[in-house]
Amino acid sequence: MDVPVSWNYNVSHHGTVVVIVAHPHALVGVDIMQVSERPNAKTTSIGGFFRAFESYFNANEWDCIRCSSDANEQYERFYRLWSLKEAYIKAVGIGLGFSLLRAEFFFDERDAQWHLRLDGEIARAWRFDSTFVDATHIVSVAYGPLDAMWKPETSSIFPASLNVAKAGTQPNHNDEGTSAAAWVKRDLADLIAHTP
Structure with a gap:
């Protein structure tokens, strides 16, 4: 049985890089982050910067972000997790009205993949890719089933x-x-x- 083509696409940009992703039979979302971006060090420490985002990541995600003592690695992990969350909410079409704590991302060493735990359940129908496209930009892509699209009703x-x-x-x-x-x-x- 042929599945009708229903092209979905999504666009993101940060710094000087623009990315677009498309798929004929799946929801798609993409987000790109410039990992070299830093808050103004004179007014905001790394701890102060992270405190501003406390309500967007759960304890396991914060453990992932802070597991390194290297500040650059912490920023990189922060921006990667943020871009995964952004890619997901863009794919379903819901935007930032969605409570980001509902979506927990974790990396599974067994399959070397990022996974989503949505409302405590692993979202097995979703696939996530997150990689560097150059030395300073991480791009994350979410692929999911069409029936996961946000519905106003x-x-x-x-x-x-x-x-x-x-x-x-x-x-x-x-x-x-x-x-x-x-x-x-x-x-x-x-x-x-x-x-x-």
């Missing part, structure tokens, strides 16, 4: 309906007597194209 992140301006309507007048766009209520599901 099953999410509590956004309201089920939004107020949107309806083009071509007569303008309303606000309290100051100037015209304002006419607003109508639309279901979020009606604004997003559905994939079968």
Whole structure:
């Protein structure tokens, strides 16, 4: 049986590098990080920098980040884990409204692969690649099943309906007597194209 082609693509950039990834039958997400980027050392120590991100990584991920005493290795591990999380949320189409603590990444030495534990369960249908594309940039790619795409009707992140301006309507007048766009209520599901 032929699976219909449903090209998914994703783009990311950091520094001077732009990456694009595409797949005909899977969700894809990509993120690139410049691992040489550092906070201003005069105002932020490595510990202070990491504290700003405490709520985005769980204990095992922090252990992975901090297992080296070398600051450069810690930054590299931080940026790699961050890019894996970004690639995943971009693949499912949910954005940063998603609690990143739900997605725990770990490297399995047995198969030399990165894996995702989502809400405590290993997400076996997902594949992740993370590698250097040059001396200072790590790129991470997430591949997953089409049915894992974020759906507004099953999410509590956004309201089920939004107020949107309806083009071509007569303008309303606000309290100051100037015209304002006419607003109508639309279901979020009606604004997003559905994939079968």
